[in-house]
Every structure is written in C-alpha cells, then in structure tokens.
Amino acid sequence: MVTRPRILVVGAGFAGVGCVRRLERKLSPGEADITLVTPYSYQLYLPLLPQVASGVLTPQSIALSLRRSKKYRTRIIPGGAIGVDLKAKVCVIRTITDKIVDERYDYIVLAPGSVTRTFNIPGLVDHAYGMKTLAEAAYLRDHVISQLDLADASDDPAERASRLQFVVVGGGYAGTETAACLQRLTHGAVRRYPRLDPSLIKWHLIDIAPKLMPELGDKLGRTAQEILARRGIEVSLGVSIDKAAAEEVTFTDGRVVPTHTLIWTAGVVASPLIATLGAETVRGRLAVNAEMHLPGEDGVFALGDAAAVPDRAKGDDAVCPPTAQHAMRQGRHVADNVIATLHNQPLTPYVHRDLGLVVDLGGTDAVSKPLGIELRGLAAQAVARGYHWSALRTNVAKARVLTNWTLNALAGDDFVRTGFQSRRPAKLKDFEYPDHYLTPDEVRAHVARTDSPKR
Template sequence: MNTVTRPRILVVGAGFAGVECVRRLERKLSPDEADVTLVTPFAYQLYLPLLPQVASGVLTPQSIAVSLRRSKKYRTRIIPGGAIGVDLKSKVCVIRTITDEIVDEPYDYIVLAPGSITRTFDIPGLTEHAFGMKTLAEAAYIRDHVISQLDLADASQDPQERASRLQFVVVGGGYAGTETAACLQRLTHAAVKRYPRLDPGLIKWHLIDIAPKLMPELGEKLGRSAQEILQRRGIEISLGTSIAKAGPEEVTFTDGRVIPTRTLIWTAGVVASPLIATLGAETVKGRLAVAAEMNLPGCDGVFALGDSAAVPDLAKGDGAMCPPTAQHALRQGRHVADNVIASLRGQSMTPYVHKDLGLVVDLGGTDAVSKPLGIELRGLPAQAVARGYHWSALRTNVAKTRVMTNWLLNAVAGDDFVRTGFQARKPARLKDFEYTDAYLTPEQVRAHVAGAGRQE
C-alpha cells in the first residue's frame, strides 16, 4: 500500500513573525497540502511592546499573552519547547521540550523566527544582579520587586538601606529602556502616597545609555522632547555612560559614580537568538544572512525572518537591513508564508518590501511622543496614536477587550500596588530567564543527529 506523506513545515518561534506566518499558512493551505508544526515554550504570542505597562501594573500579564489556540482554523501542532540546534543537511531541528527532553523534528520547510535575546557585555556582576525586560515573567517579577523595595524601605530603620532600596537604575536609552523607566517611575510616584513614612524625595530613578542621544531613531526634536518629559518627572538621565560593575547593593557607572541600589534593569539592546549560530551559515552582525525573499541561499526550504534574520530593506536601499521592530516582523511573517506556499507549489517567490510607517513611544499617563508617517506628535495626540497602534495590532478581539478594559480601569481607579508573590524567593535575574546556555554548537548538532540516525 502506498502512503503519500504531506510536506512538513516547521516554524520556530511564536513571536510576531512566527505567529503571523503560521496563521497565514493555516488560512491559505488546505489541510491535505502540508502539516504545520510550531516550536514554542508557551502557547501564546507575547505582545512585547506593552511589557513596560505590565511591569508598572497598568496591564495584567494575561492581557498581552495572546492565546495561539483561539483561531477558528487552528490545526497547527505545537511542540512545547525551544529549538536548540538545526542540521541543515539532514533537515532536522533539535528541540529541548519544557521537561528537558531532547527530541528531533524532521522538516521539509523550516521557518526560523526564534527572535532575539538580551544583549549583555562582559561586565562584572551584570548577569547575576540585573533584571531583564524580555519576558512576561520578568515584567511581572520586576513589578513585585519594585513594590517590595517600597515595603522594605518603609519598614527599615537604617537610612542607608532605605536610600539604596529607593534608588532604581535602568540601562538602555532605546524604546524598551525609556518606556520601562517612564512607566515604573509613575508606579513609584503614585505608590509612595500610600507610604506616609517614606520621603518621596528619596525615590530616584536613573536612566543611562552609552549613546549620546536618547532614542536617536525618533529624530533630534522628538528625542529631546522625550528627554525633557522624563527629566521633568525627576528621572536623572546620563548619556555617554554605562555600567562598570554591578553588585547586590550598588552599581558603579563608567564615569566613576557609585549608586547604592537594589534594582538594576538592563535593556541595552538585543542580539539574535543563539539558535542562528548552530546553523554554521553566514551571518550579518549575528543575524542570519538571507535573500530579499527571506530564504537562505544554497539551502532548499530554509527561511528566516524577524529579529534573527538580516533581511534586506529594499525600501531604504543602500544595503540597509530591516530593523528588529514589530511592524516589520508582522509583515515579514505574512510574506514568508506566501513564499513558503509558492515554493511548495512550484511558483515564484517575491521579495519583501515595506516602508517604515513610523514609531510610537508611550511614556505613561498623557505623556508620549510619536512619529506616524513622519509626522511628529507629542502629548495627548501622540498618546492616542501610540495606544491606538498597539490596540489595533493585538491579534484577537479578546486581547483587545482585555487591554482596553485595563487602560480604562487604571485611568479611573488607579492601582492597588499589590505584590503577587508568585516568584518570591526564586532566582529571577538575567541569567535565569533566557537559558542561553541551552544551545548546541554546529558540531554538537551534527553529532547528535547522526547518532540518532544510527540508533534508528
């Protein structure tokens, strides 16, 4: 009896790029055309741009975790785990499941959208003492941690301990760092009113970045506007400065200053997922070098997109690469799905072209700066554009309802500043969340796949 095996499409990563790709494949492929599998540790798409609002308590964690199982056409098999290596020659992806079991998943087409990890440097104490802002658990933990510093400072009789618990340092003057500092400063500013024993003047937020300007992508005027808004709130901004070393109770800046603090939040950029290095293929600044069609030259059925791929930005030209933003990832996800389908059906693939639509930065409350379609906005109009953009980009009506309800409730009733305690007494620093030591080397991948093949 002859059995016809359907082509196997494997999508790695459930970020903006991976989820958009899977959804389009489900819509455009008939069930008997191909089998679609998604590798992700969690069965949800995290809406990353709103993480600072989770950390500050404006939004609940569930509201930005968009379920992957709500689609009416849902038929994708989800493997709960993370890809730790890919053997391009054997067409096998090595996966570590959430129970630490190693499984090999063969494929005919693979779409690599593993996203990025926090970029760190060889700074003494950084990974042991800094918090990141890349996962839902980190955002929820940081909220608990910041409120706990207020609780502990309020209870302390030691002026030095109190001062160190009420100073907060955020490293990174990009969107993530700026929005994190802005949103959390509003949290502590509002919360301190519930602590009559605490002097509000002791609460100090520091935002530092090695670059000479805050969010240079916004342009000179808007970047300066954002800086003025934060300084008006009392956030101390230090540019051209970074961290020399970090400890459990103090941070040393590169300009020699020593800041007593129990809270160091590191948001100084991202790098491509270590999965890309396991391929042994050409990279551009760590991102996989792909063609404009987002396929890997010389490797049949291999596609990459999002933060981990160096996709040529044809709209800009001059050899530019698409920046790792949500608007590019969303569109690349849909486009790469079309190219996978074209390849599957023996049709021609098309290059990815998208002109940047602009940028939005939500600084909390009525403060924001936005640049939609090149138009510079500040204050309430910018806030309306920023929240309108984020709201419309949420994939399901349930998620949109939750986020809108949270915004309205927070605006009307404020916050109760309650700690959940779910992560209490558990390690929760940079090194504990991103599992960067889980990946294999290209040689280990090939040896593992060859060994598994012999056992069969």
C-alpha cells in the same frame, strides 16, 4: 503512500505567529502538516511589557493564545530549538521538561527572535533584571513594590535610601518606556507610604549612546528627555555600567549608586540558534535574500530579529530593523513564499516602508512620529495606544487591553504584589539560557547518533 510536506516554524513571536496564521488560512489541512516550536502557547505583545511591569495592564491581556484561532490546527511542541542540521533537515529541540527531541522537516521557517545582549560586564547577569519576557515583567513589578515595602519597614536610613534608588540601562524604546512607566508606579505608590520621603525615590536612565532614542530625531528625543527630567528621572548619556553588585552599581564615569534594582534593556542580539547552522551571518543575524530564503539551502527561510532581511525600501546594503512592525509583515510574506515553494511558483521579495514610531511614556505623556509627523502629548498618546490596540491580533486581547486602560485611568492602582517575588531572586541568568544551544559540530554529531539505528 504519499506523505504531506512538513512545515516547521521555530518561534512564536510576531514573525512566527504571523507565518503560522497565514499558513493555516491559505493551506487546506491536506496540503501540509504545520508544527510550531515554542516554550509557550501564546504570542507575547512585547511593546506593552512596560505597562505590565507598571500594573497598567494585566499579564494575560498581552499574552495572546495560539489556540483561539478558528482555523487552529498547528501542532505545538513546548520547548525551544537548540540546533538545526540543514543537511539532514532535522531540528533539535529541548522541551520544557529538558527532554531532547529531533523534529524532521521539509520546510523550516526560522523566527527564534532575539536574546538580551549583556556584554561581559562583571556581575551583570547575576544582579540585573531583564524586560524581555512576560514572567520578567510580572516579577519586576513585584520587586519594585517590595522595595517600597522594605524601605517603609526599615529603620536604617542607608538601606532605605538604597532601596528607593532604581537604575535602568538602555535609552532605546524599551528602556525609556520601562523607566517612565515604573517611575509613575513608584510616584503613585509612595502616597500610600506615609513613612517614606518621596524625595528619596530616584530613578536613573543611562545609555552609552549620545542621544535618547535617536530614531525619533533630535526634537522628539529632546522632548522625551525633558518629560523624564520633569518627572525627576535622571538621564545620563555616554555612560554605561562598569560592574554590578547585589547592593550597588558602578557607572563607567566612576559614580557608585547604592541600589537593589538594576534593570537591563541595553539591546538584543539574534538567538544563539542561528550560530548552530554554520551559515553566513550579518552581525549575528542569518544572511537571507529579499525573499527571506537562505541561499543555497532548499526550503530554509528566516525572518524577524534573527535574520538580516534586505530592506528594499531603503536600498543599498540596509537590512530591516528588528521591530514588531517588520516582523508581523515578514511573517505573512514568508508564509506566502513557503506556499509558493510548495506550488512551484516564484517567490516574491519583501518590501515595506516604516509607518513610524510611537513611544508611550505613561499617563498623558508620549512622543510619536507616524508617517514622519512629529506629535507630542495627548495626540501622541492617542496615536501610540491606537497603534498598539489595533496591532493586537485577537478581539479578546483588544477588549482586555481597553478595559485595563480604562480601569487604570479611572481607579488607579492598588500596588498589590502577586507573589512572584520569592526569597530566591530571579535575575537575567534565570530567564534566558544561552548555554543550552549546541555548536554546529554538536548538532551534526547528535543527529548522526540518533539517526544511525534507523538506517
């Protein structure tokens, strides 16, 4: 009996979902079996997470169901890949119930994305909040509103002041948008708390880099910094975190800020899954060729944040930056290359020139650089939201997002906590599990152990 080729896609981010959708459209059901490994059966539109945290958008509006496609036929394994044995062609998966299962494949597309980069800062993973998942964004909104509630109820001036100070680490797009959007949340909410002095609410945005969002260029970077300063957000550059505690944060310049809210958005690194392959990497990302194929390995492709895909548009030794813009296009392109492999056709290299950058600072504030054109204010806001809206994959998601934007603009926010904030706090360590991954030797030993009875 002739069996169908097994295509395994790891990760349901922009890259993984783009690949799966293309495979479903271009392959007939009889040509191949498609399997997707992901803890969640949705694709998260990550750039809009700050708007979920600030209450402008509901969580469901940026969680795009994988089962809505008319051509949906992909088998979904609810879990995360923790190791890959390239020789045996086996992917080791930890399901959401902590069961370890082996999935065999003929072709594998590795798009596991990235995880938060935390360094070895004392207390960071125990006391900082992240902004990488939908649960973290929803949880962070509850936490920020709860700080206003607790400060309002407190008669202790020191506690009140510490609960009304917020620290965001990371001057990239995620950190800047998070600080801007959440500052608007607290600024709007404080009007409903007559016992609170609005001047006590202080937001700090810090980054070790000398410039804010350097990719935007000096002019737009300065404009963004001026907008934040006008809102009362204190921006400190050339500064990071020395250590973190439950009720205070120490900066590397010696300042100690009493706070119950430390938000960490200072960059990402490739998923630890890549290290389990024992293959060559470039700054932690899997070294692949322009066709997104792993040299020397049959049927192994990698893309997105976890792969160092050569940037043919820039040339030299440049690799594509870990952005949604590249991941979406790489997903479709790698699917075409997988199909070409199935049909014994030549692979084609990935080439894409950046279309520009957009930064939504909330309200009417934004800075954008589409096709190299620098925009500010309403024009930049229109471009930023127009780009995000058009990039949403389903019409249902577009309708939800547009409705949310309209309702928020007309009616504002009710500043309601939804119950995610429990007595037991959930910090960085509770949302990402870097200790779950296997070493290359552990992967081979596990596969050999589970495979031996079948021989």
